Amino acid sequence: MKDSRRGFLTSCSAAAVASGFIPYVFSQPRTLADETQSKNDRVALGLIGSGSIANANIGAAKEWIDVVAIADVDAGRAAEFNAKHAGGKADVYDDYRRILERKDIDVIHVATPDHWHTKPVVEAMLAGKDIYCEKPLTLTIDEGKLIRRVQKETGRVVQVGTQQRSTFNLFVKAMAMVAEGRLGRINKVQAAIGPAPSSPAIPVAAVPQGLDxxxxxxxxxxxxxxxxxxxxxxxxxxxxxxxxxxxxxxxxxxxWYEYSGGKLTDWGAHHVDMAAWALALNGQPLAPLSVGGMAKHPVEFKDGMPVEKDRYNTATEFLFTVEFPGGTQMVIRHDTDNGVLIEGDKGRIFVSRGKLSGEPVDALKDNPLPEDAIAKVYKNLPMEHNERKGHWANFLHCAKTRKEPISDVHTHMEALNICHLAGISARLGRTVKWDAAAQQVVGDEQANAMLARPYRKGFEIEMG
Ligand SMILES: NC(=O)c1ccc[n+]([C@@H]2O[C@H](COP(=O)([O-])OP(=O)(O)OC[C@H]3O[C@@H](n4cnc5c(N)ncnc54)[C@H](O)[C@@H]3O)[C@@H](O)[C@H]2O)c1
Structure with a gap:
């Protein structure tokens, strides 16, 4: 986002200063509401993918943004979204590249299925846009390498939609407890991910009208x-x-593994990210040595590929152990508690979207966290909104100030690579050893071949 554009996100408004109102929870100097208070300061956003999560995201950010263009390969969905969120006034395209060509749009939201993330994100960065892309950022480890390289080269602001990183009362508070040493040295983290479905054989059907x-x-x-x-x-x-x-x-x-990593990346992108953040705050390099365990699939897999092609194929049950240097472990398991257990030598806590519990949490009554503890793990970025809305506020603020957002592509990929390695291990049915420096699986050519996937002809990434 260019600072000069229509004065978007200007600094603290005179009115807010005059009123003496200090709205940030932790007394930060100004709010996004101040920064976008004038009608002319609103952000013109281009949306790629107008499905279920786009509705929630645009709903959360509507205070600051106007959706001026929508691209979807399903015309009915785009029209419905336009009517609901843009008063029917947005320009609608079937090809997202028309949005990337527009000079009046600097900010893009990518909310397509996972196999359609990397291509538009890379092309949008190269077109000079800032991007909020839904999690998981990539379908493969090699796609992450490309995104990280292009982000460094272009300097674009890219936020990944892992909004748990902006949930201050639960996840960020848990991270602050880790950073303040309330759990001691962290030796084990567990990401529990809810159950995943199987399906009967699904018949071939006529493509609905309007869907390309x-x-x-x-x-x-x-x-x-x-x-x-x-x-x-x-x-x-x-x-x-x-x-x-x-x-x-x-x-x-x-x-379907063809378009996603199943629960391992769908919720793994959230909970493994939290588990990895806790380890990183404890000084643990996120360089796994190996990932192995067990996974049950609803179909048979041969050489890493599903044999039956007509039904859901991603893992329905799994239990993986990730080994890190120094003996630290991460466990990734399917389980109904759906949250993250962080275990240190002084105590352990459990955090989910509904609760933060454990003895160290109870102990906060007598020994509260320092006032700035949460702000510090949130990189001292503004925190006036929580959860999804807060994550959008973080993105828009960082786009204005050219700061790295709280879910940047680099930390996201360190966590997501663990999920991808678990996915490779699940598909092959064996432990994979990882050389983090070389970004290669050690001594397993079949696994290394799964670090990337061929792009179908006509849909390769356009590098300009
Ligand atoms: N952060 C969260 O909590 C959260 C929650 C749900 C979903 N998600 C993520 O959001 C993404 C979308 O999930 P969803 O549930 O909204 O899916 P969805 O299927 O409801 O919506 C995806 C939309 O993208 C459109 N699309 C597909 N290819 C396209 C293309 N090339 N160009 C433009 N539009 C295209 C589809 O037609 C569809 O309308 C996924 O990556 C998912 O993991 C994140």
Missing amino acids: WNRWLGPAPSVDYRFFQGPAVKDKDGKDKLPQANTNCHYEFRW
Whole structure:
């Protein structure tokens, strides 16, 4: 985002100063609300992918942004989003590259399925845009290498949508406790990730009107569209309710390794990120030595590839141990508690989206954290909003000030690489040893071949 553009995000407004109002929780000098207070200061945003999470994200950031352009390969979804979030006034495209060409748009939100993240993110950086991209940032480890290189070369501000990094009352507070030594030396972290579904065989179906299936697939292999929805069933109030549809497209793409890493990256991007942040705050280099354990898939895998092609294929159950130098361990397991357990030699805490608990938390009553402890782990960036809204505020503030956002691509990839290695180990059914300096699996060519995926012809990344 260029500072000169329509005075966007100007410094603290005279009115706010005159009123003596100091709105930040930790008394930071100004708020994003001040910075975007004039109508002309609002951010013109280009949206790529107008599905379920885009609705939540744009809803959270609407105080500061106007969606002026929408790209979606499903015309019906784009039209619905336009009516709901832009009063029907946004320009709608089927090809996101039309948005990247526009000189009046500096800020992009990428909310496409995972296999469609890296290409638009790299091309948007090269086009001079700042980007808020949904997690997981990439489908592969090599895509992460590319994004990190291009980010360094272009200096663009890129926030990954791991909003737990901006959840101050739970996750960031837990990190502050780690940083303040309330747990002692951290020797084990556990990321518990909720259960994942399987499906029956899903029949090939007609592509719905308005959906460009070829472009939805994009860089992924060309396959048939699949869809099945059972008949309506009565809910507890006796009303007819349609069950969740099974498909290889909208939302359900998560359960196909072709487009996602399943729960390991879907929620791993959140909870492994928290576990990794705790280790990093404790001085642990995020350079795993090995990742191994067990995974159950709903289909048979041969040479790392699913044998059956007509149903969900990502792991439904898993238990992985990640070994780090010095004997530190990270455990990644599917479990219903869906949160992060951080264990140190002075105590342990559990943190999730609903609670922060453990003896060291109880002890805060008598020995509270220093006033600036949370601000310090949040890199002293403004904190006037929590969770998703706070994550957007962080992105927009950093785009204005050219600071690194709280979920930058470099720290995100250090955590996500662990999830990707677990995915490779799951698909191959064996432990992978990792050389973090070389970014290579040690002595396993089959695993190394899974660090990247070929892009389908016509959907390669355009490097300019
Ligand atoms: N941060 C969070 O808590 C959170 C929560 C849910 C989803 N997500 C992430 O958000 C992303 C999207 O998930 P979702 O549940 O909204 O999926 P979705 O299927 O509901 O929406 C994705 C949209 O992208 C569109 N699309 C696909 N290819 C496109 C292309 N080339 N150009 C433009 N549009 C394209 C689809 O047509 C669809 O409308 C995923 O990566 C997911 O992991 C994050």
